[in-house]
Amino acid sequence: MARLPRVIRALFEPMLAITLSLIVLTALLAVSGYSVSAALTALWHGAFGSWSVIASGTLVRATPLLFAGLAVTVAFRAGILNIGAEGQLLAGAAAATAVSVTISPTLGIAGVALALVVGGAAGGMWAGIAAVLRQRFGVLEVISTIMLNVIMLHLTGLLVRGPLQEGTGTFPQSALIDPALRLPRIFPGTRLHVGVALAVLSALGLAWVLRHTAQGFRLRMTGANPRAAASAGGIGVARVAMSAFIASGAIAGLGGAVEVTGVTFALYENLSPGYGYTAIAVALLARLNPMAAIGSAVVFGALEAGAAAMQREAEVPAGMVGVAEACVILVLLASEWIGARAGRWSTLFRGGPPSKHVSELSPTSDQP
């Protein structure tokens, strides 16, 4: 009896956020003079219209979002405000591309694995810069990760016009990765690749680490209350936060590596249409729960795939969906406040424990 209401309550806020955002999207469409029904039909068809659209569109787009969303989840749970998933993802993509176009195609699947590992390491190192700046020099990670995002974007631009440019030297992109060094497709005829399974496995693995291991416990304690974790728990808060930061970057970097070896097969400047920023919405919609992030990534993957179709078929600017995504975040933040009060009321009426999701949803940043 206690189980069902909890599930419903857990789903209530995300549903509310999605519904309200769709209402905002509809209102925006109407105000802007687009045909609402045509636009929403295109959105639906682009996201869930057929099996091949779900596999090649929604799920393919959900994959990098899930990786980046997990990266944000790890960081936020540890109390690190890593806004740098975008740059870390690009770092992983660039490093994986560099490996893939250099090594011999005869390596096959081992070569793919090598590219993924190097990509993850590159993402971790890119986050590591911000982690060191935070730990040693007290630079706010919010500022440093934003700076590093921009630097990595320009660095990618430099790479695809310089060292990594394709053979003819005409286009600002890298050479294509040899078919033998690409992630295998799951279903023939669709673009769905093994990377989606890797992303889901990462989510399951992360959920297990957070819930059942000592490291996960220390990470959660550090995020929930660093002072108590250090004094009462004897946890090396600085080290835990640093490792979580680097792990967060590594997950995002892996996402970038999967994107180049599974979808684009080449590095180019606009590889990521802001996956690292949408990832914040993915993580928040999942209330920083790695398992729930799977569903949340599919929601946003569908939204992005649908937006592309909406732009193609109904000529609605894709920026509209950015507004809807922002609304999801804002509504979630607002419902946190409403929920805290609703929790208090329900406590009055039912005598249950007070709602805790204020501290769960947004870990407090550790102020010195």
Added chain:
Amino acid sequence: MSALADFLDASVRSATPLLLAAIGETVSERSGVINVGLEGTIIVGCLAGLAAATIVGPTAALAAAGIAGLLLALIFAIIAIWLGAEQIIAGTAITMMGLGLTGTLYRVLYGDAGAALSAPTMAPIGVPLLQDLPLIGGAFFRQPLPTYLAIALVPAVWWWLNRTHSGLAIRATGENPAAARASGISPRRVQTAGALFGGLCGGLAGGTLVLAQVGTFAEGMSAGRGFIAIAIVALGRWSPVGAAIAALFFGMASALQFLFQSLELKLPYQVFLALPYALTLLALAFARGRYRAPAALGARIGTADIT
């Protein structure tokens, strides 16, 4: 000689919107509010400035840009200050919203071929005598209105923060909201005022970009200036004077590109685009001293942070 004067002129021009945005963010952060939504605020100011300029002319349009920025900051203030949400996350959403909204509205208002649309821009105003000074005359004394506005704001905001009661309330709230409340200050009201001032200045920065420099709108034309402004605030150690120096430094870093081109040094342009950001990271790492961030920066009033 002339190349150097041009370099200074380009530096001041690049620095102007950055300084406007950074001055506002300085006040906001001194009250304890970090608004990562500044990037969105600036781009909204850009579009509002363009739209208004086609109707009322550039000078009144600058005010419209400021008001647009203020309205976006109001959404941020409601979510982050009154509902006590995490400021960084709310700010990121505001930036996403600003970028998405302007991209959409621009196409709705002016269609896909809107690239040709141009707004009347403000002419430079020369200060008599001073504009003829060698080297610095053009850079500092023959500029459009927003540059003088930005320069005037530096001492004005310094005075406001350090020599007035409301400035004291802002600083007290940023350092210790609980103590501020005990002395009869409403931290939420002070922070709202700080955030709104930040939004106003951010909108003005966007308006400056369109109305005094580019003369048209392009999707994403804020190009990270909001983020640079936040870095400038930290680099300027949360002081308006420091922000002015840091903004000029950034302006020079961007203007280096033109100088190097005129000197025919061949370096990829991405190096110049990334350079200011890399220098900021270095400067933030090594420029530690007496000054530090306001103690309660980013803390959430009425939640677990401050009870």
